[in-house]
Amino acid sequence: VNYDYKEKYLFEANMRYDGSSKFADGHKWGVFPSFSAGWRISEESFWQPVKGIVDNLKFRGSWGQLGNQNIGDNYPFSSDVNLGIKYVFDKAVTSGAGITSLANSKITWETTSITDIGLDATIFGKLNLTADYFYKVTDDILLKLNVPLIIGMDAPQQNAGKTENRGWDLGINYADKFGDFNYKVALNISDVKNKILDLKGINETGLTVFREGEEMYSIYGLESIGYIQPEDYDSD
Numbered sequence: 001v002n003y004d005y006k007e008k009y010l011f012e013a014n015m016r017y018d019g020s021s022k023f024a025d026g027h028k029w030g031v032f033p034s035f036s037a038g039w040r041i042s043e044e045s046f047w048q049p050v051k052g053i054v055d056n057l058k059f060r061g062s063w064g065q066l067g068n069q070n071i072g073d074n075y076p077f078s079s080d081v082n083l084g085i086k087y088v089f090d091k092a093v094t095s096g097a098g099i100t101s102l103a104n105s106k107i108t109w110e111t112t113s114i115t116d117i118g119l120d121a122t123i124f125g126k127l128n129l130t131a132d133y134f135y136k137v138t139d140d141i142l143l144k145l146n147v148p149l150i151i152g153m154d155a156p157q158q159n160a161g162k163t164e165n166r167g168w169d170l171g172i173n174y175a176d177k178f179g180d181f182n183y184k185v186a187l188n189i190s191d192v193k194n195k196i197l198d199l200k201g202i203n204e205t206g207l208t209v210f211r212e213g214e215e216m217y218s219i220y221g222l223e224s225i226g227y228i229q230p231e232d233y234d235s236d
Helices: 045-050
Strands: 002-005 009-019 029-040 054-068 082-089 092-098 110-123 127-143 158-178 181-198
Touching (some): 009 054, 045 054
Antiparallel strands (some): 002 009, 009 029, 054 110, 082 092, 158 181
C-alpha cells in the first residue's frame, strides 16, 4: 500500500506471509510487516526561498521485519532414521539403522527487525547526499547449540540466538558535464558494530567464537603483555 500526498508526504506499508516446510504444523507460517514514511520538506512553501540552493531535501524513516528459514537440515523437526549406519555382529560388518540427530518440533522462523532513519538532499542540482542510521535486531536465530556428548546424537536446531547491529552509511556523489562530456564522482563510507545479546548461556571456546556480549567471530584467547625480550631470561 502506497500513499503520496502532493509529493510531500509519503507512506508505504507491506505485509509478508511466508510458510516453510522446514517447520512442523503450528510453526510453519510467519507474518512480517514493514512501514516507511517520508517528508519532502523541499516541497513546502516555506522552503521556496532556498530551493535554488537545496532543491531537494527529504527526511525518511522505516521499520520492518523479515523471516529466515535457511538452515541446512531439510526437516529438522522430524526424528528421522538414518539407514546408512554400519554395525558389527559375529565379527562381520552389517547394515543397520538408527536415529543420529535430535529433533526439535518447536522451531520456527527467525526474525530480523530493522529501524532506519535517513535523509536525502540535492544541492545546486549537482551534489547528492544520502545519509542513514540503522538498528537491526535478529531474534530466535536458528542454530545448533552444544549438547553433552553422552547423548550420542547431533545437536538439534533451536531458536536460541539474538544479535544486534548498529551502524550508519553516508553516500555523496557529484555529477556535472563539460559540453558533451558527462562525469560523476561518488564516495561512500559506512560503519557497523554487532553484538551477540543471547546464546542461552552457552559460550564457545576456540580461536574465533560466539560469546554473549561480544562481537560475532571474536578472537578468543589470553591477552599478550608484550613480546619476549632478552632481559626477560634469567642468567641460566
